[in-house]
Amino acid sequence: MHLTVFGATGGIGQEIVRQALDSGHRVTAVVRDPARLAATGEQLEVVRSELTDPEEVRAAVAGRDAVLSGLGARTRKEAGVTARLTRTVLGAMDATGVRRLVVVSAGPVGPVPAVEGLLDRTARRIVTALLKDVYADLGAMEAELGRSATDWTVVRPPRLQNKPVTGVYRTVVGGFPAKGRFIGRADVAHAMLAMTGDPGVVKQGVGVAY
Template sequence: MKLTVLGATGGIGGHIVRQALDAGHAVTAVVRGSAHFDLRHPALEVATVPGLTDPDPLLPAVKGSDAVLSGVGSRGRKAGTIASDATRGILGAMAATGVRRFVAVSAAPVGPPAEGEGFFGRRILLPVVSAAFKEVYQDLTVMEQLIRDSHAEWTVFWPPKLVDKPLTGRYRTVVGGNVARGHTIGRADVAHAMLAALADPATTGRPVGVAY
């Protein structure tokens, strides 16, 4: 497949690029003008753009792709509306070029509590985390609504707390909901799940919970 990856210098996006190349895909990695991207590969093209909010600079990177994957997200509580603003630009570029398949990362607290979640997770952990990162999840909520309102064939992933650990390929997913008692997930495994969704039509038009 020919894939376009946004947020390619980020924690999840970087793993998507590397795993996609290892799997034999052709990848266009979209990076900002000031970003440093060292990876080199015969099947990799690096597209440098000033930002993701304007669809026009993204058109060459998106045109002809079989799917677009976005690892764009907030890097802190003061990041503003980075996820929703970038997603508007990405969806605009996809609509203009006729690319339909879109896989993006959001966060578990944006979705409902998992079926079977315990008292601690439902009544203590989730409310505390949701309050602490209220602005981040508000931005992601807007992002998800933009995706749902688009004509894209989308999948949105809901990971809990992200950690840095090697790829395991061993994690749980729930199509349409969050994972009960799943409190962490490695960025490499989120990338793995996002790539796997490309071959799973059951995930199209659905959120997917992913956690250990």
């Protein structure tokens, strides 16, 4: 496949690019600072963009088989950027007829796990309160996806870790894995790439955790 990756210099975005190239895909990585992108290869195209020029973004997605997004606020001060930039991506996809989109959100934005103990429930409430602006931003992004014509999938991980890819994790379509407290960024990327070609997760939120 020919993929476009937004947020390609973030922790998850870097892994998406690396794993996609390792799997033989062609990748267009859209970044603000190309120097921060570690991946290289003949199948890699790097596009420098602040995502402020709609024509520039349209050119980055036109003709691609799918778009993957690791966009997200890195701090509470950046809350609001995820929904805004995703809106730009959605506009470019609509203009160019590209439909498949897989994005990363966060576990607390989705439904509460069917089975949740007191410890997990308390931790969820504390984290949600501390990062309420960031989660509100992600919620607004998910609402934008729901109103769009894209074949979207939202991947919702819990607390992220820097660990090597394992390919071993749990997923719940429309929910969240019970007692799912951690997952490595590399495995989130692995899940997003696997879901790109899965029609069973189109227009669904998917919880993913160890």
